[in-house]
Amino acid sequence: MTGSTPPSPTEDRIPGSPAEPRTSGDDQHLRILSTSDLAGIDISLSDVIATVEGAYRTLYAGESDNPRKLTVKPKDGHSVSYAMLGRDGSRDVVAIKTSYKHGLDKGREEQHYYTSLTLYDDVTGLPVAMMDCSRIGSLRTPAVSALLARELAAPGARSALVVGTGTQGRLALPFLLTALPGLERLMLSGTHPEGIQAVRDELHRHFPGRELELVEDLRAAAGDADVIVATAGGHTPAAIEADWLKPGALSILVGHGLAPSTLHRADRVVATSEAQMNVTGTDMADAEGKLPAVDTEFPPVLAGVAAGRTGAEERIFAYNSGLVVTDIALGHRFAQLALEQGLGTEVAVWR
Template sequence: MTDIDSDIAKTGSAMASDDSTLHILSTSDVAGIDITLSDVVSVVEQAYRTLADGRSDNPRKLTVKPRDGHSVAYAMLGRDGERGVVAVKTSYKHGLHEDRDMQHYYTTLTLYDDESGLPVAMLDCGRVGALRTPAVSALLARELAVPGARNALVIGTGTQGRLALPFLLTTLPDLERLMLFGTHPDGIRAVREQLHAYFPDRKLELVTDLRTAAQDADIVLATAGPHTPASVDAEWLRPAALSVLIGYGIAPSTLHRADRVIATSAAQMLVTGVDMADADGRLREVDAEFPEVLAGRAKGRTDAGERIFAYNSGLVVTDIALGHRFAQLALTQGLGTAVPLWR
């Protein structure tokens, strides 16, 4: 039994101790939780494997968006069979037509112990998502990148771009050339700071010629926002390259001309990947889903020369697993506030 498994086994009942009390973890509480990148990767990988084993439930998310598109809201319900936890995640963003600093974004995760039937915790889910997504990209790279991959290119310096390289180095420590394409000085500075914080001996190469950088990259992570000028075309990619779409930054041709397509969820790709459709409005079929690849039930890379496209969309089971891990650590670190919510 791993340390994480042991914590799962003994912490749930300690946290879910009162049917009228909810443990609240604020943004500052969550920010103060000490967790390693390898711990995050391990938790996320376990969540995928449990889902592939049929022991977890990850229904399709509900979406509400007004006609003018000024906001979007999501609700996601799921169950983690490894931890015996049921949870609801909500996400709301307002001001989608505004600059990033003018937008409002709120996301929460509420956890319930499905063995005792008691509430566990409610927490701000921002940091969970900021860690979960690059951890998934790093797992995709570990499983799908060409053997001996040495060069990685990250496009974008927002929330998902800032930890992309530290997570990649966690799963692929032999990477040598770390390239970044970004247009926001503050974001570029943040990427440098995060890389230095986790891997102080590694150097970041800021690139301006995107085509040349893409031609040199074994792994391309597209994490940019919707207004990015970046759009890597399939013809720019080297043979056997892996391109991973998280946000924006690569063209639809990278999907349609790929030798193999892997998605964290084919159903979610059909809903959230519509901007990658071809001229007829169609998306390329998915060859395999990533949980099945991790479980060994489906092939990831089948040939060293394949050019692979991977679609990284969030699954709520990974939020639940990582959120529960945060709740465990918060309890041991004395963080959070117990609120008698149902009295």
């Protein structure tokens, strides 16, 4: 259920962003933004990329805080839970994100996944909103992959391969094309018919004139790709090896689909966060359970103070782990748009 609530008298403006109203409410109510509320909000891919890039730049400037995520996982591995706290210094917003997935030992259709984001205005001290974070994540992650590709792909990159057709795979190509409009060959490796069709639908929705090539020979496709984005689930049989890659290839790991050799034998390793890679990337460890050190994290690359690629023939491995500051920035952007459209339900939580 949604309801229209007039803007609170406590709203003011974000410093440096006069066109963007604050969205804080009062000290008794919390605005709840449901899955259906957020689904109805129209936002362009370029807006998402710009919002995420701004969050990275603010983090590198030392104006934001992004502590290491907390993880809880039972011994049998049937579920995993994450908690992430952060502060966006440009928006003056503090937020907590939680993520819980159950049924990791089962097929995709039997799994349960819940994620939420709660934002607070750090100027007024009042709550902004609590929202389902699934759409935020489905947009933020491919936007980060697109930024990684823009900064790290070899000059003149023309071909891209996406592995996986789940939530992250479905928007990977539209975001890549937004950041790298020179891409000509768009390849997909997937096994689920519904997922494959969903990838096609998203590509045609955002880029009506572009066609998708479904590949059967993964090794050959990987050898032709300038950019590889691996988004598959944990049960995928896909595992691209380092010696399949062409000189200059960029491999971006989001989920699964790359073998550990692509990391350990890379000429250069870039991570959105080395600390988070060491927490969530343990499946890429070597026989001794170790991960290599990264050559650079991504925020300084975006800021122009660290080199992303240092040679046209370098094979680069990039680890895309979500930083909560990007969720905060994008979640706050959605909260602004929701307020403008009168979306959400005000719940009296603290009375």
